[in-house]
Amino acid sequence: MAQDLLLDARNITMQFGGLKAINDVTFTIPNQSIVALIGPNGAGKTTFFNVLTGLYRPTEGSVTFDGNPVLKRPPHDIASSGMARTFQNIRLFGSMTAAENVMVAMHPHLKSGVWSTILRLPKQRAEEREARATAKELLEFVGIGGTDDEFAKNLPYGDQRRLEVARALALRPKLLLLDEPTAGMNPQESAAFTAFVHRVRDERGITILLIEHDMKVVMGTAEHITVLEYGAKIAEGTGAEIRTNQRVIEAYLGKGAAGGVA
Amino acid sequence: MLLSVISLAIFVLVGGYMAAVRKVAPPKAALVGVLATLTAVLPHLGFVKSPTSFFPLFTVVLCAVYALFALGLNIVVGYAGLLDLGYVAFFLFGAYAGGWFMSDFLVNVNEDISVRVLSPASKLIPGVHLSFWMVFIIAGVIAAIAGVIIGAPTLRLKSDYLALVTLGFGELLYEVFRNGDDVFGINLTNGTKGIGPLDNIGSGPLNYIPGFDKILLVGASPAKYYIIVGICALFVWVSLKLRSGKLGRAWMAIREDELAASLMGVPLMKTKLWSYAIGAIAGGVGGAFYATIVGTVNVDNFTFSFSIIILCAVILGGMGNVWGVILGAVAITWVNYTGLTWVGEKLGVKPSSFWSPKKWEFALFGLVLVLMMLFRPDGFLPAARAKQVKKAEASTLAAQAGAA
Numbered sequence: 001m002a003q004d005l006l007l008d009a010r011n012i013t014m015q016f017g018g019l020k021a022i023n024d025v026t027f028t029i030p031n032q033s034i035v036a037l038i039g040p041n042g043a044g045k046t047t048f049f050n051v052l053t054g055l056y057r058p059t060e061g062s063v064t065f066d067g068n069p070v071l072k073r074p075p076h077d078i079a080s081s082g083m084a085r086t087f088q089n090i091r092l093f094g095s096m097t098a099a100e101n102v103m104v105a106m107h108p109h110l111k112s113g114v115w116s117t118i119l120r121l122p123k124q125r126a127e128e129r130e131a132r133a134t135a136k137e138l139l140e141f142v143g144i145g146g147t148d149d150e151f152a153k154n155l156p157y158g159d160q161r162r163l164e165v166a167r168a169l170a171l172r173p174k175l176l177l178l179d180e181p182t183a184g185m186n187p188q189e190s191a192a193f194t195a196f197v198h199r200v201r202d203e204r205g206i207t208i209l210l211i212e213h214d215m216k217v218v219m220g221t222a223e224h225i226t227v228l229e230y231g232a233k234i235a236e237g238t239g240a241e242i243r244t245n246q247r248v249i250e251a252y253l254g255k256g257a258a259g260g261v262a
Numbered sequence: 263m264l265l266s267v268i269s270l271a272i273f274v275l276v277g278g279y280m281a282a283v284r285k286v287a288p289p290k291a292a293l294v295g296v297l298a299t300l301t302a303v304l305p306h307l308g309f310v311k312s313p314t315s316f317f318p319l320f321t322v323v324l325c326a327v328y329a330l331f332a333l334g335l336n337i338v339v340g341y342a343g344l345l346d347l348g349y350v351a352f353f354l355f356g357a358y359a360g361g362w363f364m365s366d367f368l369v370n371v372n373e374d375i376s377v378r379v380l381s382p383a384s385k386l387i388p389g390v391h392l393s394f395w396m397v398f399i400i401a402g403v404i405a406a407i408a409g410v411i412i413g414a415p416t417l418r419l420k421s422d423y424l425a426l427v428t429l430g431f432g433e434l435l436y437e438v439f440r441n442g443d444d445v446f447g448i449n450l451t452n453g454t455k456g457i458g459p460l461d462n463i464g465s466g467p468l469n470y471i472p473g474f475d476k477i478l479l480v481g482a483s484p485a486k487y488y489i490i491v492g493i494c495a496l497f498v499w500v501s502l503k504l505r506s507g508k509l510g511r512a513w514m515a516i517r518e519d520e521l522a523a524s525l526m527g528v529p530l531m532k533t534k535l536w537s538y539a540i541g542a543i544a545g546g547v548g549g550a551f552y553a554t555i556v557g558t559v560n561v562d563n564f565t566f567s568f569s570i571i572i573l574c575a576v577i578l579g580g581m582g583n584v585w586g587v588i589l590g591a592v593a594i595t596w597v598n599y600t601g602l603t604w605v606g607e608k609l610g611v612k613p614s615s616f617w618s619p620k621k622w623e624f625a626l627f628g629l630v631l632v633l634m635m636l637f638r639p640d641g642f643l644p645a646a647r648a649k650q651v652k653k654a655e656a657s658t659l660a661a662q663a664g665a666a
Contacts, residue, residue, distance in 0.1 A: 053525055055521070055525075074524070074529070074530075075524045075525050076524045076525075076526075076527050076528055076529045076530065077529075079524070079525050079526060079527040080527045084525075084526075085525060087522065091519050091521070091522040092518075092519075092522070093514065093515050093518035093519060093522070093523075094518055094651075095514075095518065095647055095648070095651045096511070096514055096515065096518060100511055100514070103508075103511055104511050104512065104514075104515040104523065104526050104528065105526040105527060107508060107511075107512055107526065107527045107528050108527040110508045112507065112508055114504070114509060114536065114540075117503055117504055117507035117508065117509060118499075118500050118503050118504060119503075120503060124507070128507065128508075150654070151650070151651050151654055153651070153655070154651070154654045154655060154658050167526060168526075170526075171526060171527055
């Protein structure tokens with residue numbers, strides 16, 4: 001059983017001064033699955049991402065990723081070991097081109113050193129060519145082929161979201177964390193995105209964890225859903241289970257509404 | 263006559279190469295040809311030879327040294343976006359390396375010391391006298407190590423905090439070297455008296471070029487001009503190659519968004535330390551070279567204002583663009599060392615007068631900086647990237663306006 005888990009976070013508590021942003025949350029992600037983390041605003045979802053990716057060190061708890069402990073390792077090291085993410089507020093490298101953005105995330109995989117770069121050794125040139133080709137291919141994969149030489153900040157909003165995914169994929173991740181990937185998308189785009197998430201998992205074998213507010217997307221993609229409220233896990237299960245869970249309905253709609261909806 | 267023939271040959275070769283092989287537009291190719299020719303024959307032009315002209319050889323060589331400093335700082339500030347206000351530290355280490363290994367000074371540390379490697383210094387002078395070319399490498403290595411040592415604790419800080427701490431480090435080193443004449447009884451820096459005189463230097467491998475002086479005296483000479491221009495050219499090459507490679511992308515990513523860069527697998531400390539170390543090498547080599555042209559190493563050369571002047575050169579010229587920062591460094595150095603005095607003379611103002619331009623130096627600097635920020639915030643020659651981003655942005659806005 002243990003080997004089937006790509007990520008195993010146990011009893012995570014994250015305390016900022018007097019505020020417990022995450023309170024004793026245990027969370028696992030099976031290999032090759034698509035799971036979602038949902039909850040009202042301020043429930044601690046993004047904080048949880050930040051703990052997993054090494055930006056925050058939790059007050060208590062442990063995280064095991066791909067068989068190795070994650071805590072106390074710097075973010076770039078965790079990223080290099082196969083955990084890639086996108087951001088709720090897009091964080092691209094604005095005045096770099098789309099291709100360059102993608103190539104930045106290939107950093108851990110490119111082997112050329114400073115000397116071979118200065119001397120432009122054939123090996124380094126071949127590696128750069130290959131990296132550029134991979135970037136092109138990734139941009140096509142996420143559906144923004146041909147934008148290679150455009151500056152990231154000049155791309156339309158939707159393309160920027162896609163570019164973030166392409167950049168994350170360049171890390172060759174085992175686990176892809178998507179932080180509200182469909183924020184600002186219209187229903188058609190969201191539907192297309194749902195299909196895309198499945199493609200990423202099925203074609204590339206990448207496990208996916210997403211934070212999402214659009215329930216259509218969540219129900220259409222996630223095989224397993226975890227619900228947070230005020231930093232605590234209040235429910236988990238399949239889409240159907242979550243939909244009918246009293247606690248979840250209360251969290252989203254308030255106590256009075258619970259009876260009405262059910 | 264010979265000079266004109268050589269000039270023409272260089273112009274035709276460089277301009278022709280740019281136009282035919284690199285497919286550059288003819289006017290631009292011609293401009294590159296003119297600049298290359300000028301750089302090549304500069305020390306042989308009449309006005310440069312005359313010590314009282316508006317651009318004498320000594321100032322020309324200093325301009326090249328400052329260009330090297332600016333190229334070094336450009337890697338740190340322009341490429342990696344780390345605001346370093348203590349660049350003087352690397353200049354200082356380089357210059358003292360020159361002082362230690364090219365004079366009789368180290369006798370103060372050990373009376374019996376007498377090392378001589380490929381140096382034209384007289385056998386009668388004790389102390390350590392290494393070949394200038396070796397000192398170069400040593401100065402670069404010392405500065406790079408200093409860069410890593412200073413960088414390791416400071417580079418964890420961001421933006422303004424980094425600027426303040428680097429400023430502090432620069433000032434701290436100044437005090438250490440100023441008071442370094444008694445480190446547990448050992449005189450390491452000769453304190454405020456400074457180290458000197460420095461050796462004349464051998465021209466090393468350049469010995470074999472006809473017409474090249476075998477021994478280069480302290481001070482400026484055409485041979486020294488070619489050496490420093492060669493080093494600058496090497497550094498331009500290194501800058502351009504690194505910028506377009508893996509490390510350059512990582513630097514730019516850190517400049518744009520440090521947090522996102524680290525989450526994309528870019529090791530922040532290592533990448534920043536590389537920029538510091540490579541920038542420091544330019545500072546160290548430039549420092550050692552500077553010592554051989556002024557002939558002494560005096561701690562009062564290593565004040566905060568040096569860091570600011572180099573930073574101004576980088577900002578005025580165009581952060582991130584090697585040609586821009588060279589232009590910025592040349593302009594500032596010229597104004598600083600010759601320009602203002604020369605203008606004063608032309609205007610017939612006595613140097614002691616209240617209206618002497620030299621006295622208004624910093625006011626003018628400030629004014630120019632403010633004007634630049636208002637009218638040309640990206641510098642004389644902005645980085646190609648900044649220009650393109652602006653252009654593309656404007657066209658996107660126009661398209662949006664058109665659609666609406």
